[in-house]
Amino acid sequence: MTTQEIRNISRQIENKLISIRRKLHMHPELAFEEAETSRFICNYLKELGIEVTDNIAKTGVVGLIRSGYPGKTIALRADMDALPILEENNCAYASTIPGKMHACGHDVHVTCLLGAAEVLMRLKDKIKGNIKLIFQPAEEGAGGALPMIEEGILSNPSVDACIAAHVWPEVPVGKIEVKQGPIMASPDDFELIIKGKGGHGAEPHATVDPISIGCQVVNALQTIVSRRMDPLMPAVISICSFQSGSCTNVIPDIAVLKGTARTFDPAMRKKMADMIEEIAGGIIKAMGGDYELNYRYLYPPTINDSTITNMLAASAVKIVGAENVLWSEKPSMSGEDFAYFAERVPSSLFRLGCSNPAKGISASLHSPTFDVDEKCIAIGTSVLAQFALDFLNQ
Numbered sequence: 001m002t003t004q005e006i007r008n009i010s011r012q013i014e015n016k017l018i019s020i021r022r023k024l025h026m027h028p029e030l031a032f033e034e035a036e037t038s039r040f041i042c043n044y045l046k047e048l049g050i051e052v053t054d055n056i057a058k059t060g061v062v063g064l065i066r067s068g069y070p071g072k073t074i075a076l077r078a079d080m081d082a083l084p085i086l087e088e089n090n091c092a093y094a095s096t097i098p099g100k101m102h103a104c105g106h107d108v109h110v111t112c113l114l115g116a117a118e119v120l121m122r123l124k125d126k127i128k129g130n131i132k133l134i135f136q137p138a139e140e141g142a143g144g145a146l147p148m149i150e151e152g153i154l155s156n157p158s159v160d161a162c163i164a165a166h167v168w169p170e171v172p173v174g175k176i177e178v179k180q181g182p183i184m185a186s187p188d189d190f191e192l193i194i195k196g197k198g199g200h201g202a203e204p205h206a207t208v209d210p211i212s213i214g215c216q217v218v219n220a221l222q223t224i225v226s227r228r229m230d231p232l233m234p235a236v237i238s239i240c241s242f243q244s245g246s247c248t249n250v251i252p253d254i255a256v257l258k259g260t261a262r263t264f265d266p267a268m269r270k271k272m273a274d275m276i277e278e279i280a281g282g283i284i285k286a287m288g289g290d291y292e293l294n295y296r297y298l299y300p301p302t303i304n305d306s307t308i309t310n311m312l313a314a315s316a317v318k319i320v321g322a323e324n325v326l327w328s329e330k331p332s333m334s335g336e337d338f339a340y341f342a343e344r345v346p347s348s349l350f351r352l353g354c355s356n357p358a359k360g361i362s363a364s365l366h367s368p369t370f371d372v373d374e375k376c377i378a379i380g381t382s383v384l385a386q387f388a389l390d391f392l393n394q
Contacts, residue, residue: 009118079140311394
């Protein structure tokens, strides 16, 4: 009966949730700037009678549902921030802030968690233990998960497990995808400053050309994955920016390369950084230059707990049916700071289907034309609520 109640409540509030998603989509805020989003979340939770703590890691919010009965504590997490992208969608709810857009679906994540909060409050008499509703800032690059954790959100009461949804355009609306083990990579990045000796383009022999050196470095770095790493160990090294010079007849002093290095293996993560410096540094020195390497370890890889993932899949089957719960063997080279939750408590991130090509909704994440089929909102709401009840009442 509880599953049917979850479905019924989700349907009852579906139109309201769609309106909330559109409001959030129209007013995107970047990392650690989510003041209005945070304020909206706080007011919504308080109206539901939920205990609220705000201003965590600047703009983060945690809602706490206490059932009044002893038991475990489950955490449900949603990220809140938008991206610095100019939206190109021509729809009534397009971003009203030039150069800012919810192009990664965080507006949907927030809405689903608010919906789950309302469902769970209506079913509070069926719950044992506690539910923490974590609304996290700054997933996109800056990293809001770790500061929230360091401020104690996984304690008082202590969290036993955590799950999160991420909209996924490769999965059709109406379906969800789950995966055991690694699901997202460590999205580290680096900046390599090659220092040469500039001069006249007509006299290259009198210079140390950082552009020529940089070309050699770019080509050599591609051999790390192809020749220095186990081919059964997924990894990526991509140079995404090469900047140098300003005119046609002057060899510059400096070239700057920027790129990303990604893997699912913590030991390989450190090894990749060492190999980048070894190869790049060797080439630069051999060609008479010098360098500065700024390597940033961002999020660790996101590793789903097998037990929690199995439980999540079972809960999702109740909502969408076994035929609509897809098991994936393919991780993504994208990164997610949900990884920090997964490092500390048994956790699972699942992919919420959101595409509908028949409606022209199929653009990739981080695209200026990204959008979702809003039917995914009630599904995400229901799966989050169902898992919370199943986990606490098992």
